[in-house]
Amino acid sequence: MPRPASDKxxxxxxxxxxxxxxxxxxxxTLAAIATEAGVAPGSVYYYFKTKDxxxxxxxxxxAELLAAQRAEYGTDAKAALAALLSAYVDDAAAIRAHGTLLATASAGTGSDRAHREAIDWVSEQFEALGFASPAARARAVHLLATVEGGAAxxxxxxxxxxxxRExxxxxxxxENSSS
Known part of the structure; x- marks a missing residue:
C-alpha cells in the first residue's frame, strides 16, 4: 500500500x-535522500530545489527534534537540565559514531537556530532557578559548551x-545551583 503523499x-x-x-x-546527495526516504528521485526536487x-x-x-525532546523534560528546572544531560549520555554510541544532533544542525548548514534555541531553553531553566538573565545565559553557554565539548x-x-565525566x-x- 502506498504511503500518503502528505508525509513525503x-x-x-x-x-x-x-x-x-x-x-x-x-x-x-538528493538521490541518496530519495533512496533513504523511499521516494522517486525526481520527487525530491519538488520539496528541495537545491542543496541549500x-x-x-x-x-x-x-531544531524541531531537539525542541520536542526538551518539551518532554518537564517543568522542574533541575530535573529538566538533568534529563538533557542524561540524553547526551544515553546517545553516547550514536554521538561517538556521528556526533551530536546539535553539531549536525550547524555543520554545513549555516544555521545557528538549534544552538540559539538550546541556549535560550537552558537559560530559561537557570532563570527558573533564580538566576538573573545575564548569569543564566552565561551558565547556559557554559553547560552546552562543556557537554558538546565532552561529546566531541x-x-x-x-x-x-x-x-x-562532563x-x-x-x-x-x-544540582548545587542556586542564585
Missing part, C-alpha cells in the same frame, strides 16, 4: 537528517568517558 516532506527531511548525521551534509534547501530542512528539522572528545577518541560533573553543578 517529513520522510525526506528525516532521511536528510539521518544522512547529514551519518555522512555529512556535504556528502549527502536540504541544509535548511536539516537545520530546521533538527568522545567522538574523536571513540571513548564515551569524556562525555560521561555530564556527571554538570549534573552535580546543576
Amino acid at each position: 516532506r517529513e520522510r525526506l527531511t528525516t532521511a536528510a537528517i539521518h544522512l547529514a548525521r551519518t555522512e555529512g551534509i556535504q556528502s549527502t 534547501d536540504v541544509a535548511a530542512a536539516v537545520a530546521d528539522g533538527i 572528545l568522545a567522538r574523536a577518541l571513540d571513548d564515551p568517558s569524556p562525555l560521561e 555530564a556527571a560533573h554538570l549534573e552535580r553543578w546543576v
Whole structure:
C-alpha cells in the first residue's frame, strides 16, 4: 500500500537528517535522500530545489527534534537540565559514531537556530532557578559548551568517558545551583 503523499516532506527531511548525521551534509546527495526516504528521485526536487534547501530542512528539522525532546523534560528546572544531560549520555554510541544532533544542525548548514534555541531553553531553566538573565545565559553557554565539548572528545577518541565525566560533573553543578 502506498504511503500518503502528505508525509513525503517529513520522510525526506528525516532521511536528510539521518544522512547529514551519518555522512555529512556535504556528502549527502538528493538521490541518496530519495533512496533513504523511499521516494522517486525526481520527487525530491519538488520539496528541495537545491542543496541549500536540504541544509535548511536539516537545520530546521533538527531544531524541531531537539525542541520536542526538551518539551518532554518537564517543568522542574533541575530535573529538566538533568534529563538533557542524561540524553547526551544515553546517545553516547550514536554521538561517538556521528556526533551530536546539535553539531549536525550547524555543520554545513549555516544555521545557528538549534544552538540559539538550546541556549535560550537552558537559560530559561537557570532563570527558573533564580538566576538573573545575564548569569543564566552565561551558565547556559557554559553547560552546552562543556557537554558538546565532552561529546566531541568522545567522538574523536571513540571513548564515551569524556562525555560521561562532563555530564556527571554538570549534573552535580546543576544540582548545587542556586542564585
